[in-house]
Amino acid sequence: MSLQVSELRVHYRTLRGDVRALDGMSFELKDGEILGLVGESGCGKSTLGKSLIRMDGRMRHVGGRVVLDGRELPISDDRAMNEVRFKEVSLIPQYAMSALNPTRKIRKMVGELLRSRGAEPDTAELERRMDQVGLPREVLDRYPIELSGGMKQRMVMVISTLLDPSLLIADEVTSALDVSTQKAVARALLGFRESGYVRSMIFVTHDIALTHHIADTIMVMYAGRLAEKAPADVIVKAPRHPYTKLLLDALPEVGVRYAERRLEGIAGSPPSLLNPPAGCRFRDRCPVAGDECAEDPPVVALAPDHHVACWKA
């Protein structure tokens, strides 16, 4: 078992009170698995990714455990997490393209970063990995500003995985890229797993179609909680949570014109996480909600690898 997250609760402190961004998330990730993490904006995807590697000053670990490869991660202790970052867990951040230091040429920056982690740069290995993602070697002697968005993205991917982390979190790594570059980045991520540069991966995205291509499993979140988790094909072809069904129905179809079929979103909006209501958080928007939904839904295992948090599943 690679990653076990149990009852994870992470809040943000605000002047109006605590925002319960993760409110009891539990899931597992097997060794070698790619997990696609999807859900509406604000449901807590980035918070989950960040809390596995670096909590910012406003985040508070309120409860729950994270165990990676049999070892509990000290997620609330920033200094202790230094031992783990890059080496065991690594993150490609949401705005990776602006993560590169603009004042350093890439070669110098990579050297500084590795030394700060107690490792020596291995140029041959670095170049091998750059070849794998189609980056020319001259890139090492350029400043970030001299690279295209897709090149910067791939360079950040190479740097984030240089120490062969067990778990890689890729947060919206394809959202600012054109479709063919998105595919190249997705292929590169799969290549990294095949080459053993990373073992398991959490791929955070809004793009269910792309996730379906690369993820083994898809986890759908809603308002700080798990809604459904299943093999990627099951989520796309036979979803059981009403939210997952509506999320898939809201996807545009290529070749269908607006005049022929209106593109429907999901009516309503998620509850505030400042003071979320009791019971199922989706019930105000759910077409099949009943009285029982006023209680928190149990997470039901419909199959060993298919979990749904819904009374009606």
Ligand SMILES: Nc1ncnc2c1ncn2[C@@H]1O[C@H](COP(=O)(O)OP(=O)(O)OP(=O)(O)O)[C@@H](O)[C@H]1O
């Ligand atoms: N620094 C912060 N202070 C207070 N609340 C925050 C902070 N960062 C995030 N939140 C809140 O926490 C919740 C989860 O946010 P998060 O960014 O994890 O969602 P997300 O699913 O990744 O969204 P997106 O897809 O838009 O990136 C949201 O309600 C958000 O408003």
